[in-house]
Amino acid sequence: MAEKILIFDTTLRDAEQTPGAALNGAEKLAIAKHLANLNVDVIEAGFPRSSPADFEAVKQIANEVEGPEICALSRIVEKDITDAWEAIKDSTRPRIHTFVGTSEIHIQGIMRSNRETILQRSTEAVGYARSLCATVEFSPMDAARTEPDYLFQIVEATIEAGASIINIPDTVGYAIPSEFGRLIAEIRQNVQNIDRAIISVHCHNDLGLAVANSIEAIKNGARQIECTVNGLGERAGNTSLEEIVMAIRTRRNHFGGVYTDVNASEIVPISRLVSRTMGIPVAPNKAIVGANAFAHSSGIHQDGVIKQRDTFEIINPKEVGLQESQIILSPRSGRNALRHRLSILGYEIEPEQMDSVYDRFLALADKKKEVHDADLEAIMRDEIRTIPVSEAAYRFDHIQIFSGNNISSTATVGLQTADGIVTEAATGDGPVNATYRAIDRVTDLPLKLSDYSIRSVTEGKDAIGEVTVKVEDKGRLIVGHGASTDIIEASAKAYINAINKVIHSQENAGS
Ligand SMILES: [Zn+2]
Numbered sequence: 001m002a003e004k005i006l007i008f009d010t011t012l013r014d015a016e017q018t019p020g021a022a023l024n025g026a027e028k029l030a031i032a033k034h035l036a037n038l039n040v041d042v043i044e045a046g047f048p049r050s051s052p053a054d055f056e057a058v059k060q061i062a063n064e065v066e067g068p069e070i071c072a073l074s075r076i077v078e079k080d081i082t083d084a085w086e087a088i089k090d091s092t093r094p095r096i097h098t099f100v101g102t103s104e105i106h107i108q109g110i111m112r113s114n115r116e117t118i119l120q121r122s123t124e125a126v127g128y129a130r131s132l133c134a135t136v137e138f139s140p141m142d143a144a145r146t147e148p149d150y151l152f153q154i155v156e157a158t159i160e161a162g163a164s165i166i167n168i169p170d171t172v173g174y175a176i177p178s179e180f181g182r183l184i185a186e187i188r189q190n191v192q193n194i195d196r197a198i199i200s201v202h203c204h205n206d207l208g209l210a211v212a213n214s215i216e217a218i219k220n221g222a223r224q225i226e227c228t229v230n231g232l233g234e235r236a237g238n239t240s241l242e243e244i245v246m247a248i249r250t251r252r253n254h255f256g257g258v259y260t261d262v263n264a265s266e267i268v269p270i271s272r273l274v275s276r277t278m279g280i281p282v283a284p285n286k287a288i289v290g291a292n293a294f295a296h297s298s299g300i301h302q303d304g305v306i307k308q309r310d311t312f313e314i315i316n317p318k319e320v321g322l323q324e325s326q327i328i329l330s331p332r333s334g335r336n337a338l339r340h341r342l343s344i345l346g347y348e349i350e351p352e353q354m355d356s357v358y359d360r361f362l363a364l365a366d367k368k369k370e371v372h373d374a375d376l377e378a379i380m381r382d383e384i385r386t387i388p389v390s391e392a393a394y395r396f397d398h399i400q401i402f403s404g405n406n407i408s409s410t411a412t413v414g415l416q417t418a419d420g421i422v423t424e425a426a427t428g429d430g431p432v433n434a435t436y437r438a439i440d441r442v443t444d445l446p447l448k449l450s451d452y453s454i455r456s457v458t459e460g461k462d463a464i465g466e467v468t469v470k471v472e473d474k475g476r477l478i479v480g481h482g483a484s485t486d487i488i489e490a491s492a493k494a495y496i497n498a499i500n501k502v503i504h505s506q507e508n509a510g511s
Pocket residue numbers: 014171202204233234238
């Protein structure tokens with residue numbers, strides 16, 4: 001009989017630890033809602049003990065996201081577990097995930113403890129978690145480097161204490177598929193009560209083997225895969241959700257009929273959402289979700305795919321949510337056509353937002369005549385702010401630039417503030433630098449610009465430019481986006497967006 005593989009998404013926990021990828025509560029909630037549409041089985045929403053902001057974010061996800069189990073991470077420490085439970089207890093399907101390092105390096109080097117103590121503390125922690133929550137997952141961190149007999153012992157003891165999911169992490173991405181598969185087989189052979197638990201794996205990609213190791217684990221009996229959208233995560237990242245899901249789907253017979261419940265057509269949309277929210281671009285050659293994943297450049301391949309798709313394509317791009325035939329909107333397209341197209345792209349427009357979206361669409365359609373999906377997505381990325389417009393401290397109003405190759409640039413920027421429009425001018429090394437200096441004069445916030453990137457979202461000279469910036473605020477990186485057919489305006493909007501986020505997070509820091 002076909003067996004289901006549970007998909008445990010840890011984008012909001014493991015991937016959120018990626019340098020520069022920190023998200024605010026609204027951004028986490030938006031991704032969690034999309035993960036629910038993707039129909040993953042478990043969302044690891046965060047590590048509540050790690051910060052008050054993470055606690056609040058997990059709590060909001062637990063309260064508002066229906067469908068998947070909502071999981072919170074904790075060390076084997078009572079106050080961690082209590083916090084994890086407090087954050088998720090209002091979810092209809094809560095799960096506590098508790099972990100401790102079990103390799104000698106972790107036990108002695110980090111915990112400064114010994115095997116007996118760690119074993120005892122782990123069973124106590126699982127027992128305590130179980131007294132609060134019906135579903136408890138235990139992870140012996142660095143399992144791939146843990147002495148096998150000790151690993152079997154601690155797995156058996158924590159199942160006895162009430163863990164119903166045992167996760168085997170290859171924390172440092174050191175394992176090789178055949179060896180990792182053997183470890184899973186050995187756990188099944190040597191742990192007496194293993195049939196009372198689901199075996200999960202959590203692989204890191206330091207050797208580029210995370211997906212391969214996860215596949216080998218499935219073949220040896222693992223039934224939950226921990227993974228992240230776009231394979232993001234600590235260092236080289238985690239098992240990539242889209243790759244493991246599509247490998248199982250595309251090669252189902254090879255796996256003896258296992259399947260996942262993931263709604264594959266949401267794969268490309270969530271990949272884009274996560275990439276733009278975290279400000280981490282997807283490599284063009286990335287499997288499944290990269291821009292070139294379905295682009296055939298050789299003439300022989302193009303000819304083959306046109307005559308019969310499966311000559312050179314193992315996956316139909318539509319299956320993962322890539323729209324093949326793009327409907328193009330024009331200046332004559334009405335509000336309904338726009339609303340319909342946006343809903344296909346995954347954007348539900350609030351009535352009060354529609355006027356402003358439609359105005360921007362018309363302005364663009366007048367300039368470009370043909371508006372493609374990518375243009376609409378750029379408008380929406382620019383329009384949909386994680387901070388409601390009414391709460392944004394600054395809004396872009398106007399800009400004027402004086403620039404040339406042998407003069408210093410001058411920018412005059414007007415921002416809408418609570419006190420009306422404030423205008424400032426500054427000179428700088430190039431028009432973007434001058435613009436940012438002028439904005440700094442209005443906002444008077446000491447921010448360091450740590451990254452600036454620009455890309456065109458469509459082809460042609462009238463393309464929309466999309467700017468992504470990262471600014472540093474007290475050691476945290478905040479991502480801002482802006483889009484316009486004018487790249488200086490897009491640059492200004494991206495910077496203002498980041499500034500608004502910084503102010504918003506400072507205002508909410510005390511609560
Ligand atoms: Zn990890």
